[in-house]
Structure formats: structure tokens, C-alpha cells
Amino acid sequence: MDADELLKNAKAVANNMSEYQHNLPQDTPDDREFPEAARTELLDECEEQYEQLQQLQNEITLAESESPQNPPNQAADRASALRAELKEWLEIQPNLLSSNPEVLLAVGKEELPRLNKQLEMVLSCSQAKRDKLKEVLKSEQKWLEEKKEVLKAATEQVIVLQQENDRLSEKGVLEDMKKKVQKVKDYQDSLLETLGDILAEHFPLPVQEGNANKKKKGITTEPRADLISLHDILELLMNKFVETPHEPYVMINETFWPPYIEMLLRHGIASRHPEDCFKIRLEAFY
């Protein structure tokens, strides 16, 4: 324990002391009030003890001078001394300090402040210990909080990783692929639709018989009634190209309107068979 801490606590205890100081009895009356009878009794007792001591001392001196100077035997001496002490302890009877109440009171008064002092020290000591433990508790709690947070973060991380794992697994990949395919299909559909719209809007079949046209060319043959639209031509080409990639050529027949074929060939969308000029194919764009 810290000395500073101890000092602090001691000060705190001292402050507490002052709070209940007025509850304490007054200081012990000084010796003058001590009854003469008790004093005499004590002195008598002391005299008695001293006499006994002197008697014992005489006995010791006597024994020492009597005993011959035999070579000292440590172990034996020790053993007998210990045995004697043990015997003494076994036989000893606790005796009352004194039967005089005045004497006992004085002794008690002397003893109590000492006890009080010791207990105060114990108190301050345990308070310091308690404070220390509180601090430890606080830090431990903080530590626990931190650990909890770490656990939370780790759990989240685990969940994220699991999701990732699921995504990367076979099923996940399949699912992903399907989604992509669907997306591409949708895109394709929309593209086809847009293409169809554009074709329908900007490339109509020559159905109208413009008078000016007739007058100019004069002998221009009437367009056939069963001509197919540009849209259909493209569809044919594309289907052929996809269905039989080894043989993507389509025979040109009467239903194909020649200007459209010309346009496709000129803009590099279609190309003729190198040997058979009646066959065309879709240009390989890939």
C-alpha cells in the first residue's frame, strides 16, 4: 500500500475522529485522584514480586557457584531448558491483574486509547485497501466493457465474413450468375425492342405508290406485295447466324427488297457469300 494513500486515509480518519470527539468521555483524571489505597496495594504487590525475583536470583547464583564447571553440552542444555519451559506453560494459571476496581479502571483507561489507536490504524488501512479495490473494480469494469465491444465487433466481422463466404460458395455463384444472365437477357430484350421500334419507324416497306416516283422512272416495276420488312430480314439473318454458326448464309429470294439488302451490304452489316452472290450473311461483329 502507498505511504501517501495511508497518510491520506489517516487524515480522513482524524477528521472523522473530531466529529465524534464530544461523545468521548473526558480524559482520564490525573494521578492525584487515584485513591491512596489502590496505590498502596499496587506498591505492595510490586514489592512482593521484587522479593520473589531477588529470591530467584539468589537461587541462581547459588546454583551457579555450586555446579561444577562441567563441559557445556548445548543440545542437552537446550532440551532440558525447553522441557522446563513447556512444563511451566502447562502448569501456569492465568491470574487476575488485581482485584481492586480502581486499579482495573486505571489499567483499562490506559489500555483503551491504545486499542483505539490500533483500531484506527486498522480502519485507515482497510479504507485504503477498499479504495484500492474500488479502483481495481473500476478498471476491471472498463476492461470488461472493452472486451465486450471487441466481442461485438468480432461477431459483426464473423457475420460479414459468413455472408461473403455464402456469396462465394457454389450456390451463391450460381445465384449470382442467374441474376447476371437475367440482367443481360433483359438488356437484350430492351435492345431488341428498341431496334424493332427504330426499324418500324425509319425503315418502312415501300407500300405507298408515290406518283412522282412513277412519273420519273416510268417503267419501274411495282414492288411485290409479299416483301418482308427490314426487321424480318435482320431477324432471319440473326437467327441463322445463331442457330447454324457453321453455315450462317441466307438465300436471297424475291421477298427481300433489294434496296434494303444493298443498304445492309454497304454499311457492313451483312456480307455476300464469296462464291454465291445470292447468299448473304450477318457480319461477324464479335
Next chain:
Amino acid sequence: MSLKPYSKLPELNTANVLLVENEEEFQKRLSEAIVRQENSVNVTVRLARCLPLPVENAEGRPRIDLVVFIVHLRSEQSLLSTEASLKHLDSGYFLGKVCFLVTGARSGTVSYERLASIKRTAASLNCPLLMTEDKTTEGVHTAAQRVLNILKVSAGLVPMASGLYLSTLIRCSMPTDSDWQNQD
């Protein structure tokens, strides 16, 4: 004439300790520390270079309650002087009124033979052996405190305890050979 433990009457609330040290360098500091620390009991410290004590002032000398032999492991002379002094002590002192104070045991240059020797002596006499530090103030303070504790018991100032009893509990035990082999 050897020193006897019970040849004189004890005095009230008094404890007398005799510090025996050949070099006379540590005992003065130690005695000051002892006297400074104790205030409830009247402690007198007597210093001696070696035993036996001079006969001239034997009459005026109070009863010695504890004899402390200070041994410096740094010097061989310290050990030899202590061994010689031991012979002049009455066997009654060895029943709990002698203790050994060893200094310098921490220094690596000290030969283990010396430490083993003093340990063997202490063990054969069943006396406590205190390892102390004499270079620092704190070490001296601690040594004084330990000597004082033993002194109070051996002077009979602690109820329900006697020097014989205490020394039986804290006596130095005989070093075994393996202890020294391990340290080598």
C-alpha cells in the same frame, strides 16, 4: 570470566543489548538506529570489539539480555574474531539470548565458504542468523528493527513469549551440501 545471563537482577522496563563487532564500523550506526526506533522501552546498547569484556567495569554493567555478533563476510578477520568471542560466553546465553548479524552476503565477491562457516556455527548453537544490508540507511533501519524485536522477547518484555521459545522458532538451520553445490 565468561559473561553470564542471569548473574544480575533485571531492571524495570529496560532491555540491554550488546553488539560485538571486530571492525567497529557498523555497530555505531546500528545502535543509533535501535535507540531512535524504540521509545516505549528503555533500551541501552553496549558496544564491544570482542569478548571477553574487561573485568574492571563488570560491576557497573547491567544485565545483558541479548548478544549480537556482527559478522562481515568481506573480511576473514571478522569471522575469526567472532568464533573466538563465542568461547567467552556462558552456555546460558545460547538458550535464546544470542543472535548473529551477517552483512555483505549480497556481494558476489564473497566466498561462500565464509557464509557456510558462520551458518554452520549458528546452526550448531541453535541461534538465529539475520542477513542485513549495512550500506543503505534503509538496511540499517530494518536490521535495527529486527534486532529490537528479538531483544524485546529475550528481555522478557513480551508477554507469553520467551527468548528460548523464539530462538527455537527462528534458529538457523544447518546448510546442506546440496545448497552450496547449487549456488556454485
